Amino acid sequence: xxxLLLLPFIGLLxxxxxxxxxxxxxxxxxxxxxxxxxxxxxxxxxxxxxxxRTPDETP
Amino acid sequence: MSDQIDWVALAIFVFFFALVTVMGFFAARxxxxxxxxxxxxxxxxxxxxxxxxxxxxxxxxxxxxxTVIAVPALVYAVGAYGFFALPYTVxxxxxxxxxxxxxWKVAHANGHVxxxxxxxxxxxxxxxxxxxxxxxMVATMPxxxxxxxxxxxxxxxxxxxxEFPIIAAFIILALxxxxxxxxxxxxxxxxxxIMIYIVVLVAVVVVPAKLGGYSAVFAAANDAFxxxxxxxxxxxxxxxxxxxxxxxxxxxxxxxxxxHTLTGIFASKSADTIRKNAILLPAYTLLLGLIxxxxxxxxxxxxxxATPNDVVPMLFKTLFPSWFAGFAFAAIAxxxxxxxxxxxxxxxxxxxxxxxxxxxxxxxxxxxxxxxAKIASLVVKLGALTFILxxxxxxxxxxxxxxxxxxxxxxxxxxxxxxxxxxxAEGLLLGWAAGILWGSWTAWSNGLKPLATLxxxxxxxxxxxxxxxxxxxVAVAAVATVIVGLLSPRGATARS
Numbered sequence: 001x002x003x004l005l006l007l008p009f010i011g012l013l014x015x016x017x018x019x020x021x022x023x024x025x026x027x028x029x030x031x032x033x034x035x036x037x038x039x040x041x042x043x044x045x046x047x048x049x050x051x052x053r054t055p056d057e058t059p
Numbered sequence: 060m061s062d063q064i065d066w067v068a069l070a071i072f073v074f075f076f077a078l079v080t081v082m083g084f085f086a087a088r089x090x091x092x093x094x095x096x097x098x099x100x101x102x103x104x105x106x107x108x109x110x111x112x113x114x115x116x117x118x119x120x121x122x123x124x125x126t127v128i129a130v131p132a133l134v135y136a137v138g139a140y141g142f143f144a145l146p147y148t149v150x151x152x153x154x155x156x157x158x159x160x161x162x163w164k165v166a167h168a169n170g171h172v173x174x175x176x177x178x179x180x181x182x183x184x185x186x187x188x189x190x191x192x193x194x195x196m197v198a199t200m201p202x203x204x205x206x207x208x209x210x211x212x213x214x215x216x217x218x219x220x221x222e223f224p225i226i227a228a229f230i231i232l233a234l235x236x237x238x239x240x241x242x243x244x245x246x247x248x249x250x251x252x253i254m255i256y257i258v259v260l261v262a263v264v265v266v267p268a269k270l271g272g273y274s275a276v277f278a279a280a281n282d283a284f285x286x287x288x289x290x291x292x293x294x295x296x297x298x299x300x301x302x303x304x305x306x307x308x309x310x311x312x313x314x315x316x317x318x319h320t321l322t323g324i325f326a327s328k329s330a331d332t333i334r335k336n337a338i339l340l341p342a343y344t345l346l347l348g349l350i351x352x353x354x355x356x357x358x359x360x361x362x363x364x365a366t367p368n369d370v371v372p373m374l375f376k377t378l379f380p381s382w383f384a385g386f387a388f389a390a391i392a393x394x395x396x397x398x399x400x401x402x403x404x405x406x407x408x409x410x411x412x413x414x415x416x417x418x419x420x421x422x423x424x425x426x427x428x429x430x431x432a433k434i435a436s437l438v439v440k441l442g443a444l445t446f447i448l449x450x451x452x453x454x455x456x457x458x459x460x461x462x463x464x465x466x467x468x469x470x471x472x473x474x475x476x477x478x479x480x481x482x483x484a485e486g487l488l489l490g491w492a493a494g495i496l497w498g499s500w501t502a503w504s505n506g507l508k509p510l511a512t513l514x515x516x517x518x519x520x521x522x523x524x525x526x527x528x529x530x531x532x533v534a535v536a537a538v539a540t541v542i543v544g545l546l547s548p549r550g551a552t553a554r555s
Contacts, residue, residue: 005153012146013308015300019139021293027273031294035145036348042149043341046156050334 001052008042064218065376068385072217075254075389076228079247079396083235086242098172098428101240102408103326106167110335112245116401117323117336118343119248121314122148123202124209124395127255127350132367134354138284138291140299142351146307148344151314156337159315160330161477167330173405174321174473175413181476184484185417190491191469192413195318196439198462199406202317203443204455206395206402208368211447213388216372222448228392229399233440236400237433241326244400251397254390256346262356262387263349266378270359280355301522302510309526313467318405319398399440407435457507461499464509464525468494468532483540490536498528 011017012035021029028036099106108116126144133141162177171177175192179185207225214224235243267273277293284291295303314320327333357370364373371391375384411432416423423431446455472487501511501524511524 002157005157008150008153009308012150013304015295015304019295019300024274027275027277029277029293031139032142032277032348032352035142035149036345038146038149039341039345039348042152043338046152047338049156050338 001049004045004049007045008038011038011041065381065384067381068217068388069219071382071385072389072392075250075386075393079250079393080231080235082246082250083232083239083243086235086239086246089242089246095426095429095433097425098408098411098432099170099425101429102172102404102411102432103322104241104245106326107328108245108326108332109328110332110339113323113327113332113336114339115248115252116245116326116397117320118340119252119394119397120244120319120323120401121340121398122343122347123206123398124391124393125205126347127391127394128209128212128368128371129205130347130351131354131357131371134351135357135370136291136354136367138280138293139295140290140303141354142348143303143306143310144351145344145348146304147310147314148347149341150307151311152337152341152344154311155315155340156334158474158477159324159333159337162321162473163324163327163330163333165477166325172325173318173409173412174316174469175409178472178476179413179417181480182472182484182487184488187472187484187488187491188413188417190488191472192409194465194469194491194495195316195409196406198466199318199402200439200443200446201455201458201462202319203399203402203440204446205459206399207443207447208452208455210392210395212368213372213391216369216376217385217388225447226444228396229440229444232396232400233403233437236403236436236440240429240433241322241401241404244397244404245326247393247400248397251390251393254386255394258387258390259346259350261383262353262375266353266356266360266374269378270356276352276355276359279359279361283358298521301520305523305526306509309467309523309529310463312470312529313463313525316466316469316473317402318409319402322401322405322408399443403436403439403443404432406439407432410435410439460507460509461502464498464502464528465495467525467529468498470529471533471536481540482536483543485543486536486538486540489539490532490534493535494528494532497531498524501527 018031018034020031023030025033093100095101130141130144165171165177165180169180171180173192174195175188178191179188207229210228211225267276270276281293284293290296290299315324324333353371353374357374360374360377362370362373362377364370372388375387379387411428415431416428420427468491471482471490475482502509509524510521511527513520513522
């Protein structure tokens with residue numbers, strides 16, 4: 001599961017993949033909505049890892 | 060900008076400023092603890108902040124007032140390239156989730172207050188401890204100065220001139236930080252963050268509605284960049300992609316090495332508090348992404364500014380009634396107080412624990428530590444104020460930029476020890492020195508641009524100098540560790 005934490009790095013650091021205007025969404029060029037979309041996606045991925053790990057002894 | 064004082068905006072501004080001032084002094088009695096009896100109380104708020112307080116505190120201190128001014132200013136000036144703050148503040152959280160709970164555990168188990176304490180505890184090396192402490196203090200000073208610049212921009216927008224308002228604001232800040240410690244910014248952060256959320260959410264709905272929607276906003280910006288030419292535009296030039304990605308990665312690795320962000324981590328109640336915050340803090344990143352777009356809205360609103368830093372205040376003055384502009388300016392100014400307070404506390408903790416206690420008074424009592432830190436926080440803030448009043452603004456900007464590359468060089472010393480004890484203190488110290496020297500020299504010879512160029516096989520690669528310096532740092536640390544290991548095998552040196 002911890003490998004999920006690497007996905008935001010790949011998705012956001014591989015710039016050529018998203019450096020374009022199209023497809024636009026709600027008036028936002030791809031470059032902008034793609035990066036903004038990674039904010040909730042990253043939260044979700046971290047949450048998935050958080051849920052899957054065994055809780056440690058210290059609270 | 061007009062020089063007319065906007066009385067409505069000023070009244071709203073003063074009201075909120077007065078409110079947080081009262082809260083700042085009152086904070087000493089909040090979540091009661093003997094503030095002056097122990098550095099854990101003054102400097103870490105009693106190590107008891109739960110998920111929500113930590114969320115407001117770290118959010119309030121990582122996303123600074125200067126960010127609210129400078130990110131839209133950069134986006135206004137250059138376009139897509141200025142947006143690197145967004146990937147930066149996304150990828151920082153997987154890192155925080157994986158690493159910071161481990162760091163918290165080490166700090167909690169051993170009573171560490173600062174990064175210097177952690178490094179000394181791990182490697183038992185005074186030299187490495189001092190290197191980390193001094194880097195932290197030096198990198199923080201210009202950062203505090205930038206908060207003052209952010210505050211100055213909005214005070215000017217209200218129509219107040221001269222340096223008196225900013226001096227007054229800073230003296231008030233210094234006094235309640237002195238008396239309440241970390242509890243003051245933690246309490247004020249609630250007000251600041253809620254105000255900023257209101258301002259930004261209103262702005263990102265109302266402004267595009269007035270200007271014809273987001274399509275119109277992006278189209279106006281595109282026209283402006285086409286007319287302007289050069290390395291600007293709604294998307295990156297091919298040559299900007301590597302700088303963009305390396306700036307984002309390097310900044311993300313550096314972000315939680317700063318004393319003010321680490322103070323927020325060490326002040327949390329538990330490792331789980333930090334994990335939950337890694338999930339919840341990206342809410343601020345969404346906000347930051349929307350704030351950045353204010354830079355484009357300025358084009359759609361056809362605003363003319365003297366310097367890009369005036370973009371945000373000018374946008375609010377032009378498109379909103381005075382009372383809301385005053386509210387927005389108060390949010391930004393209060394937004395400067397929270398990070399400035401936490402930064403001065405973080406720097407004061409470093410000075411107290413890793414300079415004063417290590418070199419001047421090793422037998423200092425807990426109350427003595429708190430007393431030294433309180434004085435140190437005053438000195439740090441006076442230093443930043445003097446900086447702004449007597450030196451050109453550009454110095455603060457340049458030094459803050461260098462500060463980012465310097466603080467990144469403490470990464471191996473602070474983080475590697477959580478996963479492996481293979482590296483030796485001598486190696487890490489040498490790597491730190493190599494990274495700082497090469498990085499500073501490269502940035503300096505590039506006219507203080509944070510980029511380095513590497514020619515490989517006929518192609519040249521341009522990247523963030525801090526990240527290059529970090530790679531050099533790690534390489535030197537590894538080679539030196541091997542050499543030191545050959546000269547004096549493990550058993551020979553005492554390790555804690």
